[in-house]
Amino acid sequence: MEIHMPYTLLILLFFFIIITTIAFKCLISNKNKNQPWKLPLFGHIHHLLASPPHHALKTLAEKHGPIVHLQLGHVSTLLISSSHFAKEIMKTHDLSFANRPKLLTVELIAYNYTDIAFAPYGDYWRQMRKICVLELLSAKKVESFRSVREQVSWDLLDSITMQRSKAVNLTEMISIVMNTIICRVVVGRGCRDQEMLLKLINDAVHLSSGFDVADLFPSVKVLPLITGTRRKMMKIRKELDKIFDRIISDHQERRRVKCENENEDLLSVLLRLKYDGGLEFPLTFDNIKGVMLDVFAGGTDNPSAIVQWAMSELLRNPKEMKKAQAEVRQVLKGRQKIHESDVQGLEYLKLVIKETLRLHPPLPLLVPRECREECEIGGCRIPIKTKVIINAWKIARDPDYWIDPESFIPERFSESRISMMGTDFEYLPFGAGRRMCPGSLLGLANTELPLAMLLYHFNWELPDGAKPEDLDMSESFGASLKRKNDLLVVPIPYDSSTDH
Numbered sequence: 260m261e262i263h264m265p266y267t268l269l270i271l272l273f274f275f276i277i278i279t280t281i282a283f284k285c286l287i288s289n290k291n292k293n294q295p296w297k298l299p300l301f302g303h304i305h306h307l308l309a310s311p312p313h314h315a316l317k318t319l320a321e322k323h324g325p326i327v328h329l330q331l332g333h334v335s336t337l338l339i340s341s342s343h344f345a346k347e348i349m350k351t352h353d354l355s356f357a358n359r360p361k362l363l364t365v366e367l368i369a370y371n372y373t374d375i376a377f378a379p380y381g382d383y384w385r386q387m388r389k390i391c392v393l394e395l396l397s398a399k400k401v402e403s404f405r406s407v408r409e410q411v412s413w414d415l416l417d418s419i420t421m422q423r424s425k426a427v428n429l430t431e432m433i434s435i436v437m438n439t440i441i442c443r444v445v446v447g448r449g450c451r452d453q454e455m456l457l458k459l460i461n462d463a464v465h466l467s468s469g470f471d472v473a474d475l476f477p478s479v480k481v482l483p484l485i486t487g488t489r490r491k492m493m494k495i496r497k498e499l500d501k502i503f504d505r506i507i508s509d510h511q512e513r514r515r516v517k518c519e520n521e522n523e524d525l526l527s528v529l530l531r532l533k534y535d536g537g538l539e540f541p542l543t544f545d546n547i548k549g550v551m552l553d554v555f556a557g558g559t560d561n562p563s564a565i566v567q568w569a570m571s572e573l574l575r576n577p578k579e580m581k582k583a584q585a586e587v588r589q590v591l592k593g594r595q596k597i598h599e600s601d602v603q604g605l606e607y608l609k610l611v612i613k614e615t616l617r618l619h620p621p622l623p624l625l626v627p628r629e630c631r632e633e634c635e636i637g638g639c640r641i642p643i644k645t646k647v648i649i650n651a652w653k654i655a656r657d658p659d660y661w662i663d664p665e666s667f668i669p670e671r672f673s674e675s676r677i678s679m680m681g682t683d684f685e686y687l688p689f690g691a692g693r694r695m696c697p698g699s700l701l702g703l704a705n706t707e708l709p710l711a712m713l714l715y716h717f718n719w720e721l722p723d724g725a726k727p728e729d730l731d732m733s734e735s736f737g738a739s740l741k742r743k744n745d746l747l748v749v750p751i752p753y754d755s756s757t758d759h
């Protein structure tokens with residue numbers, strides 16, 4: 260049922276929230292000072308909804324300490340902002356925090372939590388995670404899509420070259436590249452309704468950030484009806500479902516004629532597992548759609564954001580840009596086309612990506628966890644169902660762990676052994692522990708080749724003679740941490756003969 264919001268209802272709702280807010284006054288306890296704080300909640304929610312939440316939460320942590328208990332609406336939330344407490348959550352007590360919170364927005368969109376990212380910790384999640392790690396996103400599987408990445412990167416080269424030194428919208432171009440790669444990885448070729456699919460997923464993930472009013476007041480059942488969240492999510496869900504159904508039936512039709520030696524795309528793997536049987540939880544079509552949703556959501560926007568931020572940082576730091584270009588040009592020695600094997604030797608490029616992930620992690624607050632067994636963190640008892648937000652973005656800019664943390668210095672990783680794979684808790688672009696990202700290999704492979712290609716074939720300038728320091732670096736918090744404004748740049752084709 261849809262309720263079209265009459266104003267009186269809205270006003271009533273507003274007062275209801277204020278009253279419950281006052282009743283639930285936000286208890287913020289600073290564990291460092293061992294002193295409870297009481298602050299009106301509404302101001303904080305307003306800040307969270309108004310500015311990028313990782314910024315607002317950083318300010319909160321600076322004021323109240325690295326472990327803060329806050330009542331976000333009706334949701335009891337633990338905010339973690341230090342490497343020490345991140346390790347407590349994701350290593351020492353990983354099992355106690357292996358759940359995800361239940362969000363109405365996710366329930367509506369992620370096939371009732373039967374995807375992987377939001378499935379509750381338990382046997383079903385373990386089965387799906389195993390399929391993910393062994394069958395869908397293993398190093399061998401990622402490697403098998405090498406030719407897809409090469410072809411799509413070469414197509415990008417052609418479309419930029421055609422612009423003949425006019426300004427190009429790199430944001431749009433990179434998004435298309437990532438969309439195309441992930442469609443071919445999942446379906447074996449371009450998806451029907453590709454653009455619409457990705458828009459819907461983007462809208463869905465944006466609404467599922469956990470900061471939607473309906474998710475902050477889950478016990479107010481009428482809220483999603485009044486705010487329109489339920490209507491919006493149901494609309495997205497219906498459209499998405501239709502597209503996924505068409506993709507699956509097209510795919511089954513095509514696969515009736517099976518070609519020998521053809522690389523198995525991810526949907527083929529899932530359908531094989533469905534029909535071969537033998538799984539403790541036989542896969543339904545909804546389960547398959549849930550996994551596809553995760554792969555599209557994780558595999559499109561995140562790598563796209565990394566390439567855009569890396570290019571933005573290099574444009575703002577010409578010395579580092581020159582160094583990255585010199586490396587790839589030296590390795591390729593004037594060859595016409597870049598291949599994935601060339602990327603293996605690009606040490607500086609990898610440092611650039613690492614430093615980009617430090618300053619601009621696509622998921623700055625990771626994916627929230629939820630406490631499933633009572634435990635003690637920093638001397639506090641954490642009850643079951645407490646939601647946990649880890650501000651990985653703040654930790655990765657903390658002067659306690661990083662020298663000159665706001666500056667882009669890829670070299671900082673050259674001597675350091677800090678890994679991005681969840682063992683060093685001051686640097687967590689892919690999270691850590693049992694629920695760590697299983698798609699890091701695919702995500703990085705999809706990032707490295709297009710970035711190397713951009714650096715090899717072109718020199719880059721900002722339009723209208725703008726200076727590096729003029730480049731706007733504002734962020735927009737959504738499905739992933741993106742540039743607020745599209746990245747417009749002028750490509751100058753690089754002529755290797757001028758180097759000699």
Ligand code: HEM
Nearest residue numbers: 376554557558561622625626689690691694695696698702
């Ligand atoms: C390269 C960019 C990527 C980044 C930075 C990234 C980051 C993350 C982070 C921070 C988490 C939460 C980890 C935690 O809770 O500790 C996560 C979870 C997840 N990611 Fe990624 N991701 C990326 C690419 C991908 C790709 C390409 C896929 C799939 C094709 C993917 C699929 C997932 C899934 C399924 C989860 C949930 C795992 C679970 O709950 O068991 N990600 N990702």
